Amino acid sequence: MEAVSGRGRLIAVLVLVGPSLVGMTAFYILPVLSSLVVSFAKWDLLSPIRWIGLANYANALADPAVQQALGNTVTFIAGYLPTVVALGLGLALLLNRRLKGRTFFRAVYFVPVVTSWVAVSLIWKWLLNPQYGLVNYALSLIGIQGPGWLFDPAWAMAGVVLTSVWKDVGFVTVIYLAGLQDIPESLGEAAALDGATTWQKFRFVIFPMLAPTTIFVTTISLISSFQVFDQVFIMTGGGPVGATTTMVQLIYRNAFSYSAMGYASAISWILFALIFTVTLVQNLLQKRLDRSDG
């Protein structure tokens, strides 16, 4: 567009991009850079900053609390990821059938997604109460004596996983439903004409076509698994005996309880490295998928 002079364009850019640029610089770009700088220092916000090189990183990697948090994250992912993806996919397949009331069910499954994590955590802390909780009562009806859930180091993470799956499954369902919209119905019909069973239709036609959705859902679920905080903060405070402590909790604790700003920053960069790796793998998978498509 040549109608606007160079000077007019410059003014327009300043007016339109200026506020955003100031905000992004002040609240994202500078904090990210400072966080990297601080991660090489010992700093409690009050006394002068002291440079200690890579010591924070070395300490973090040797810190039993960090190792435990990483282990807890792996446990969380192992329970949460396959469950939430499989359930979300299953519900999406059911909801994708042209049945009456499907929008109602979709809306119901989505209710926990819009509810705040803090409220959901309070509700589930009560549901998982070993003596008077609804979950153990339901288990007792089928003759199972429920575990101590959040009070038992062996079961606390299972309780957190259960809560997280319940909260997020509606979101995964809706993403899969959107993915299913892109698959032409004629494709399934053609497979049915060729004598494919429902399972074969799913296994060889629908599931492969959903691959981009699956990669997407898996990636964002993985990223959010590394960032678990709210539910653990409310439900267990990271206990019992650290069984549910997460990386973000360590960041929070070190920074705002122990005033170890440098150490907390170093842990946050280790967290970033993990998330970055996941994103990188996702990109590689996506590229390979695009290539095999043609």
Add this chain to the structure above:
Amino acid sequence: MARPALRPADVATYAVLAAGALVMLLPFVWMVSTSFKTGEATFVTPPQFIPANPTTDNYARVFSTVPMGQFFVNSLFVSVTSTALMVLNCAMAGYAFARIRFPGREILFYAYLATLMIPQQVTLVPLFALMTWLGWGNTYQALILPASFGAFGTFLLRQFFLRLPREVEEAAFIDGAGYVRIFFSIGLQLARPALATLAVFAFMASWNSFLWPLIITSNQSMMTLPVGLSFLNGRYATDWNVLMAGAVIGTLPILAVYVFAQKYIIQGLATTGLK
């Protein structure tokens, strides 16, 4: 035409869907039920879904312990303001990135995108230090401003404006209008669906946000609903009646919005693909 009979497969589907819906809704029913119970009625087996002697005492206790109304006002003010600012900032920048050629545009845009890869937790310490240095601890601006800018919204709206045909704007250029005027008079109007999507996403994110408000508020007068509920949780760790009454108050506003704007909210969150 005769109505087709319900097939066995449909019956099975309905059964599974209904069981699933029960699992999703029962915890909320239980929350409401517990919030109206007396202490004794809470600890009976088998559990009562409809309390025999309902009481509103628990709500009174919530309101006498914490300023729940203030939490609500804080949440509402922070969410509405940050959403409005976020939408405006992202629309302006997104429009400029899509429409105006200027030196450094590509580099700047990539710098924005790069921030998307970095988890929020990385910025916590410097952001807290910055707010403390500015003397903004425990203030509205500290709650609002970090939630008023974002690369994601800028990207979303840039994509929207890129797909938008330029014809309408070109007529305005011939009339001698500049970019800024065209953005406000034409761009914003045309972008309404995209703005609504971003607004839904930003509002939900801000309304439910916990970690940053937890860090930056130290006084009850500034706490948002999630932080207030967390405070209540710290105070009444095992008083389930009070906690559930608090959870009901904390959940009700967003559920009310959801009932009316359900379709919009689901679409908004699904298109943005973020939680």
